[in-house]
Amino acid sequence: MNRPFNFSAGPAAMPQEVLTEAAAEMLDWHGSGMSVMEMSHRGQEFGIIYEQAQADLRELLAVPGDFKILFMQGGGLAENAIVPLNLSRGSTADFVVTGSWSQKSLNEACKYCTVNLAASNQADGHTTLPNPATWQLSRGASYVHICSNETIHGVEYHELPNLKTLGSDAPLVIDFSSHVASRPVDWSRVGLAFGGAQKNLGPAGLTLVVVRQDLLGQALPVCPSAFNYKTVADNQSMFNTPPTFAIYVAGLVFQWLKRQGGMPAMEARSKAKAALLYDAIDGSRLYFNKVAADCRSRMNVPFHLHDETLDAAFLAGARERGLLQLKGHKSVGGMRASIYNAMPIEGVQALVNYLREFEQTHA
Numbered sequence: 001m002n003r004p005f006n007f008s009a010g011p012a013a014m015p016q017e018v019l020t021e022a023a024a025e026m027l028d029w030h031g032s033g034m035s036v037m038e039m040s041h042r043g044q045e046f047g048i049i050y051e052q053a054q055a056d057l058r059e060l061l062a063v064p065g066d067f068k069i070l071f072m073q074g075g076g077l078a079e080n081a082i083v084p085l086n087l088s089r090g091s092t093a094d095f096v097v098t099g100s101w102s103q104k105s106l107n108e109a110c111k112y113c114t115v116n117l118a119a120s121n122q123a124d125g126h127t128t129l130p131n132p133a134t135w136q137l138s139r140g141a142s143y144v145h146i147c148s149n150e151t152i153h154g155v156e157y158h159e160l161p162n163l164k165t166l167g168s169d170a171p172l173v174i175d176f177s178s179h180v181a182s183r184p185v186d187w188s189r190v191g192l193a194f195g196g197a198q199k200n201l202g203p204a205g206l207t208l209v210v211v212r213q214d215l216l217g218q219a220l221p222v223c224p225s226a227f228n229y230k231t232v233a234d235n236q237s238m239f240n241t242p243p244t245f246a247i248y249v250a251g252l253v254f255q256w257l258k259r260q261g262g263m264p265a266m267e268a269r270s271k272a273k274a275a276l277l278y279d280a281i282d283g284s285r286l287y288f289n290k291v292a293a294d295c296r297s298r299m300n301v302p303f304h305l306h307d308e309t310l311d312a313a314f315l316a317g318a319r320e321r322g323l324l325q326l327k328g329h330k331s332v333g334g335m336r337a338s339i340y341n342a343m344p345i346e347g348v349q350a351l352v353n354y355l356r357e358f359e360q361t362h363a
């Protein structure tokens, strides 16, 4: 079946092989006589699915033994509250604002702790990455929050900051919702990472949290039990019913990622896809991207037409050619091509071909 190329920012395209597998197992998972969505989360069958997903993700992301992998709910936005509830100890948390998502995280954390804006790129319209050496980190901060890939503004840390060399002992918290599993993670620099699944891991409804064990057990007394990392960890993510079907499908994605060659392969592929698209944009006179070259996202590529009155025609032509969901986020306008793991290079090439064709007919 020849499906169109889907550039949605999230929920986003899934690997077709995974959709085919899930469809084949929909009515009867491995001879159990049940769909995964009909199984008890405490039953033997789901236990197998859960353990396999945990093990595969740990292997894929090379998560060290002193980190817990939690399968939660509530999405990235709920984590903006859950993180300070668990880690702030009521004291100050540092935030680096590089776009809409880190700004939202800061705003939400204000309800639970004192926040310090350590650095911001607001002055340049969220198009650069403030040099870590200039961050105003507070002494004794409970944690330092960054969004390692800004899905809306298209700004990505190509390397995670090393807080120790910046004179901070605080754990680094990263919101990696929109580039998780697109490259390896340097866990020696991270205390906690969280992300909604619907960008690069699977269906909406599952939220991934990877947390260093020594950060567990210091939640504020008002923290809801279902959102207390220690409670979730002590109960293997089954304090309450986890999003079972989303975990199962994400597990199929983990196996697909392993078959592709894991993180080194995905990183190489992401670099190649992003370079193809940015080169086409930079080489044109019709389109432009505002983000500084050293922090351009390899997953979310926002771009604009110099003449906005052509936007509607551009999108209509794209749809006709099977290039879906390219409209930019309403806060920045223009276009956005999200090119997550499930987007093959052929899809990016098809978009690049269309960019050229449209430019030729509208220059």
Ligand SMILES: *Cc1c(COP(=O)(O)O)cnc(C)c1O
Pocket (backbone or CB within 6 Å): 010, 074, 075, 076, 077, 078, 101, 147, 149, 150, 151, 175, 176, 177, 178, 196, 199
């Ligand atoms: C999509 C996204 C979120 C929000 O996730 P929800 O699941 O809608 O709560 C948070 N952070 C980043 C970086 C995102 O891309």
